Amino acid sequence: MSVISLGAVDLALAALLVLALAGLTLWARLAVGRSLLIAAVRTVLQLLLVGLVLQTLFDHAQLGWVALMAAVMLLVAGYEVMARQERRFAGVWGYGIGTATMFVSAFAVTVLALTTMVGPSPWWEPQYAIPLLGMLLGNTMTGIALGLDRLTQAVWRERRVIEGRLALGDSWLCATSTMRREAARSGLMPTINAMAAAGVVSLPGMMTGQILAGVAPVEAVKYQILIMFLIAAGTGFGALGAVWLASVRLFDQRSRLRLDRLHPGRR
Amino acid sequence: MDRLLDVRGLQTAQLGPLDLQLQAGELVQITGPSGSGKSLLLRAIADLDPSRGTVRLLGRDRERIAPTDWRRQVAYVPAETAWWAETVREHFPAGWHPDQAGSWLERFSLPEEALGWEIERLSSGERQRLGLLRAFLNRPRILLLDEPTANLDLENTRRIERAVRSYLAETEAGALWVSHDTLQRGRLGGRVLEIRDRRLVA
DSSP: OOOOOOHHHHHHHHHHHHHHHHHHHHHHOOOHHHHEEEEEEEHHHHOOOOOOOOHHHHHTTOHHHHHOOOOOOOHHHHHHHTTTOSSSSHHHHHHHHHHHHHIIIHHHHHHIIIIIHHHHHHHOOOHHHHHHHHHHHHHHHHHHHHHHHHHHHHHHTOOOOOHHHTTTTTTHHHHHHHHHHHHHHHHHHHHHHHHHHHHTTBOOOOHHHHHTTTTTTTHHHHHHHHHHHHHHHHHHHHHHHHHHHHHHHHTTOOOOGGGGGGGOOOO | OSSSSEEEEEEEESSSOOEEEOOOOOEEEEEOOOSHHHHHHHHHTTTSSSOOOEEEEEEGGGGOOOOOHHHHHEEEESSSSSOSSSBBBGGGGGOOOOGGGGTHHHTTOOOGGGGGOOOGGGGGGHHHHHHHHHHHHTTTSSEESSSTTTTOOOHHHHHHHHHHHHHHHOOOOEEEEOOOOHHHHHHOOOOEEEEEEEEEEE
């Protein structure tokens, strides 16, 4: 493996491109120059910080530190899922449903992959564990957030139909079957699309990174296939689990629709 | 003999505690200013909204009856019935045949082809008549009618009034009918209860 190390001058040259773009937007009065520069500075600071954290983690490879890092990643992803909900659940459920299903899906799939497929030694080797978990969390997060948002929006919009069906003696499962199915499907679609387009429309980021790092393309492709399958499984199980938990929470033990358990819309 | 419907100490955030009894075959009208909780009362009895107190059907406690069974026997019909599929037939139990409903289609002045009609093309009168017919198919013992004729012309209103009356006479079911139409009050007859300050008064 050989990597061409980047120097400060190389990065500065790339930064010049961004500065040039900022100048052009200023001239064209697009009024985005400021946010462009702030975003660029944030990229530098955040990535440097995470690079330092990862370097420290790799140098002091202990299960405790890896677990702590994983926990922080999970909690941030859980918050992100909640923040993306138009109508989120009140109380601990608002944060809990997304976080719990990500814990089960992303964590379980990562641990399974580390122990049975990739097999580093020790199995929690941060060089493998953290990037794997990061990719899984990033994707399950999107799937779970989409699925939950679809479900709560649809149930809110269709509450008259749901209650009409309950009043006719339908079970809550029957009264929400279309909505639950559509929500689960919308959580799965991004992953299915990504798998279908992989390599044809876009070169997946991880594979590209490995190739840049000098890995033989066929090796990189094998990793990418593994990751794609893990992501599909994690996102799918996560979205299904989240939609199921959320729909259970939307009804009480007498199968009454409990929209009072949702916060009103933010708009 | 047990009362058909026996409500005691029913209470929700906006209503009660209140008592209400209904005899077999009886129709009781519920009136009251808008916002007084007429719909909430019916929804609480149908167990669509949480409530405290006891509700008994022929002596059996509501809590001991599965929610789906309860709502089939205690049928809530809103002012605007809900439709979710494309044609009328899809909203009726699978395998159901018009003969089973006896002459109900006819009594609602609906032709047999009505089952194939598209929901989009129904008039509000047709919607309400079909919505009520759909509820009748469960053979409910109680009808909770929440202004079922609110948006209808007189002809459709009277069709529904007659159909409900004949359903009650035939099946010994009872009905709570929310209405604030004074002419309708006269036509329907029976006891009239008003909701005032969270309570029911005669």
